Amino acid sequence: MTELPRRAAARTARLAALPLGYAGRQALGLGKRLGGKPAEAVMTEVQQRTAEQLFRTLGELKGGAMKFGQALSVLEAALPEEVSAPYREHLTALQDSAPPMPTSTVREQLTTHLGADWGERLVWLDGAPTAAASIGQVHRGRWLDHTDASAGERDVAVKVQYPGAGEALMSDLRQLSRVARSVAPVFPGLDIKPLVAELQARAAEELDYHLEAEAQAAYAEAFADHPDIVVPGVVSVGEEVLVTEWMDSPHSLAHVIREGTQEERDHYGELFVRFLFEGPKRTGxxxxxxxxxxxxxxxxxxxxxxxxxxxxxxxxARLEDGQMPPATGRLMRIALDSDEESLVAGLRAEGFIKDRITIDPGMLMSYLAPFVEPAAQERFTFTREWMREQFERVNDPRSEEFTLAMKLNLPTSYLLIHRTWIGAIGLLSQLNASAPFREILEESLPGFAD
Structure with missing residues (x-):
């Protein structure tokens, strides 16, 4: 067995062991309860041990496992406090870290994908990665642009894909899909299987660094004149190597979530929302x-x-007609105006409500609250408590909103938009940020101000 299949087999075995580990923790908890330990103390210990096992494994695996964990980390704010508290440290750590690949492997990748003469352009490369993600890691370097004699050397970020990342990513996601039901008890109320399915659908695009370079270059050009938002330009690209301008930054929003002042939370939360909605307007x-x-x-x-x-x-998401669907803003405005009948008709026209499906308009308004409520005020404050309340309300099988959700359809063209919006709400709720949400929608969301 070669090295790559051996590593893939090891990953598969460890992923398959995750639900078994959870079952073991449950058995441990049951034993302690029978021994007289309070149920609350048992659950806290079970959750803590489960979190440690799950996220340690995900963090070590890279590939689909780490991507799965990163996706869950954005939704952490929706979990009940007694469940999320033991997990929070492991989730946030997973967002910014992963084990590095050997320096020799990095150099092999550079030779394969930038050419044997890469050292003539990339004149210095830090041996240790500055960041690592699900399918690659980033090194700091200095680039000499021979096409521009006046440019001299400049600092760059060199993103190198793990060898065999594509095969490993798809293998991990297939395995995660098989064990999703067993892992689901770790996240009460979260429907894990659709999350994994969406990750599978987007995996091929994320492995294509040429596509990524194309998107980043478009964003860098579109935001070049923006006073508050910076996107690094693209310097060079190969199939599994992407070189971009270096960006000096002491930390990410994960640090602001953990330690930021309220002023910082509001400031960066507002910039995040502006970027989210200005991006489609500027780049399509x-x-x-x-x-x-x-x-x-x-x-x-x-x-x-x-x-x-x-x-x-x-x-x-490369948007149809180069913009967010105008129906999105139009339907949000209709919902804000409490025009229930027009809302049902509009959602039916867009394919959210299938023919012959009957929907209670009042219940629909209640169900859409997480999407509409932030735009109902001049400034809206996103909090963990608010998100948790919304999440529990629409995911409780005993609630009417849950029954209504089973009747709704999510058109394919809205899949990635919906996932992004849910993730954005999660990030803003983790930040506990206040933002002029309505004003931003009026400026940048098609159909909202019409």
């Missing part, structure tokens, strides 16, 4: 990977609140 694409590690804090020259840097354009 939607940045569809809203986890905190992709958004960097850039210090201001005057020592005040800084700018927001944006990374990782592997997951973007």
């Amino acid at each position: 694409m939607l940045h569809a990977d809203p986890h905190p590690g992709n958004f960097r804090v850039l210090p201001a020259p005057d020592g005040g609140l800084g700018r927001l840097g944006v990374l990782d354009f592997g997951a973007v």
